[in-house]
Amino acid sequence: MSAAMVDLKAVHKSFGSLEVLRGVDLQVGAGEVTVIIGPSGSGKSTLLRTVNHLEKVDSGSVTVDGELVGYRRAGDRLYELSEREILRQRTRIGFVFQSFNLFPHLTVRQNVTEAPTSAQRRPKAEVEALAVRLLERVGLSDKIDAYPRQLSGGQQQRVAIARALALEPKVILFDEPTSALDPELVGEVLDVVKDLAVSGTTMIVVTHEIGFAREVADTVVFMDEGRIVERGTPAQVLDAPRHERTRLFLSKVL
Numbered sequence: 071m072s073a074a075m076v077d078l079k080a081v082h083k084s085f086g087s088l089e090v091l092r093g094v095d096l097q098v099g100a101g102e103v104t105v106i107i108g109p110s111g112s113g114k115s116t117l118l119r120t121v122n123h124l125e126k127v128d129s130g131s132v133t134v135d136g137e138l139v140g141y142r143r144a145g146d147r148l149y150e151l152s153e154r155e156i157l158r159q160r161t162r163i164g165f166v167f168q169s170f171n172l173f174p175h176l177t178v179r180q181n182v183t184e185a186p187t188s189a190q191r192r193p194k195a196e197v198e199a200l201a202v203r204l205l206e207r208v209g210l211s212d213k214i215d216a217y218p219r220q221l222s223g224g225q226q227q228r229v230a231i232a233r234a235l236a237l238e239p240k241v242i243l244f245d246e247p248t249s250a251l252d253p254e255l256v257g258e259v260l261d262v263v264k265d266l267a268v269s270g271t272t273m274i275v276v277t278h279e280i281g282f283a284r285e286v287a288d289t290v291v292f293m294d295e296g297r298i299v300e301r302g303t304p305a306q307v308l309d310a311p312r313h314e315r316t317r318l319f320l321s322k323v324l
């Protein structure tokens with residue numbers, strides 16, 4: 071695939087003597103949704119974090135929309151980008167965490183407008199109008215001037231998604247976006263993610279929500295012990311897994 075929006079090649083990452091990513095190759099095409107499943111500790115979060123250089127790879131490469139992440143190539147050498155360049159790069163890679171990570175002292179509106187105005191230096195009026203549209207899209211028009219502490223977990227996570235969208239990212243990474251939510255709030259967040267999928271947003275979603283994966287994923291990837299064990303359509307991986315480890319994992323989460 072030449073036009074992959076996200077392209078990981080032979081990515082290795084260790085923490086001390088623990089090899090957490092053992093040669094991961096992953097391509098996500100523009101407009102595609104890849105869902106990553108796998109046991110706790112298999113390297114899913116670390117993999118997502120390499121995509122925006124929150125973790126530096128030890129070897130291999132990460133490319134987003136044709137741009138090498140975290141490094142500049144000069145001849146056959148690689149030089150790490152400056153902190154400032156890394157921050158610029160990160161503004162085009164949305165990240166939605168399990169724990170929402172909203173700014174507690176800012177209103178919902180300010181949470182959404184902060185980065186586009188300060189990091190991207192876009193005109194305030196344009197960003198304000200965008201925030202209104204995005205908060206409407208995630209069903210939170212009535213909470214626009216509330217503070218995060220006044221919202222439910224599901225509402226906070228929807229604000230976090232609107233905040234990611236405001237940066238007009240090339241790709242949005244979701245790391246277990248519903249794991250911290252009470253069960254009755256999971257659906258409202260997954261509905262927003264589904265809406266993004268339908269509208270062609272490129273996404274990588276780590277989740278244990280197998281029903282969601284079946285419905286939304288173009289590709290499901292099963293990871294174990296730092297490797298991609300198998301990948302395919304939801305029907306292939308979820309309904310007819312070829313590997314025993316995948317079967318065992320699915321038998322525990324389904």
Ligand code: ADP
Binds near residue numbers: 114115
């Ligand atoms: P997953 O998201 O699949 O549960 P992680 O990527 O969070 O897995 O972690 C994979 C392994 O790497 C785990 O054994 C974890 O303890 C370890 N790990 C993750 N981050 C660090 C870190 N910053 N320092 C040391 N070990 C880490």
Ligand code: MG
Binds near residue numbers: 114115
């Ligand atoms: Mg994780």
